[in-house]
Amino acid sequence: MTALLEAWDLAKHYPARQGLVRAVDGVSLQVARGETLALVGESGCGKSTTARLVLRLIEPTRGRLRFDGEELTGLPPAQLRRFRRRAQIIFQDPYASLNPRLRVGQTIMEPMEVHGLGSPAERRARMEELLRLVGLAPYHAQRYPHEFSGGQRQRIGIARALAVQPELVVCDEPVSALDVSIQAQVVNLLKDLQARFGLSYLFIAHDLAVVRHMADRVAVMYLGRIVELAEKRALFAAPRHPYTRALLAAIPHPDPARRGRVTPLGGDPPSPINPPSGCRFHPRCPFATEICRREEPPLSEGAHQVACHHADTLPPADLDFTGGLSETAARRLARYAEAAAAKG
Ligand code: ADP
Ligand code: MG
DSSP states (O other), X not given: OOEEEEEEEEEEEEEETTEEEEEEEEEEEEEETTOEEEEEOOTTSSHHHHHHHHTTSSOOSEEEEEEXXXXXXXXXXXXXXXXXXXXXXXXXXXXXXXXXXXXXXXXXXXXXXXXXXXXXXXXXXXXXXXXXXXXXXXXXXXXOGGGSOHHHHHHHHHHHHHTTOOSEEEEESTTTTSOHHHHHHHHHHHHHHHHHHTOEEEEEESSHHHHTTTOSEEEEEETTEEEEEEEHHHHHHSOOSHHHHHHHHTSOOSSGGGOOOOOOOOSOOOOSBSOOSSSTTGGGOTTOOHHHHHOOOOOOOSSSEEOOTTTTTSOOOOBOTTSSBOHHHXXXXXXXXXXXXXXX
16 A cells, blocks of 8 residues: 555644644654545644645644655645645535635636646536536536535535546545535545545544544544544444544434433543643543653554553443443443542
């Protein structure tokens, strides 16, 4: 497997009055050709900043980036032109990201013009083909974004991203703003397009439910760092980080009668300004001990990576994978947490 995108120890810090905002603080990831790597974590954990970093839309504070084997780190903007065509982004809010004054056809043709692709007639033909590809029709080209529903607008955003035939598409919460009934349609469209064009996706979401149907591998992010990274099946079947377990437990079971009592994530909402010492998750972790407050756990190597001092000794997750934590599992976890706390 050759990685199309490789990021090593990427970081982005912003100075603020109260200290340093460590928006992203040491993220390494690879996306293979044709693969979907999902990046999941709560709002504010640094997902969009990671997206901007890997697209070179912002300069990293530290770290390295390679695309298709070529070093991107330190390349001046003029030499990024080719990369700018090969890697595209789809945004969460398709209304905010579409120019309201441009007709849809123009919106889709614009990136082709910027990159000097094709003649005007070829661009128009390609635009009409793209509209069909995303489930719209050529006559939609004459209309303005406000004439479309949220789901249709996201289809326009997808057509625009695909106009220049990219290889990597960063999808930054592409369905988070859509009605649940529409989400699956857009996810299916993205999957069809991926199969057809061999696209690689970095697919960002704030919950694990959305990525279940989309991802090949999943990276779980917490306060600027990846805390767990594994094949989707392994991550859902045997989550190793307490934070991943909490995220899984938060997915409601489709059948209310089978919903377990979900143990909510306690503690303060995390802030990337002066993050906690040691393991950043320790103030909210039911299993935290002395070492967790003191030492930052490194992300382990191998196929199923985890950054937790106690990953090997935690009780089995015992999750009901169609839904949240079962009641017995929640009780067992609580007992274990008490015992761990008593041990210090
Ligand atoms: P997510 O996409 O996971 O919700 P973001 O990457 O947008 O998170 O933001 C991560 C953190 O970095 C947030 O606390 C956010 O307020 C902060 N942040 C993002 N961009 C900037 C910036 N330009 N200046 C200062 N802080 C920023
Ligand atoms: Mg975001």
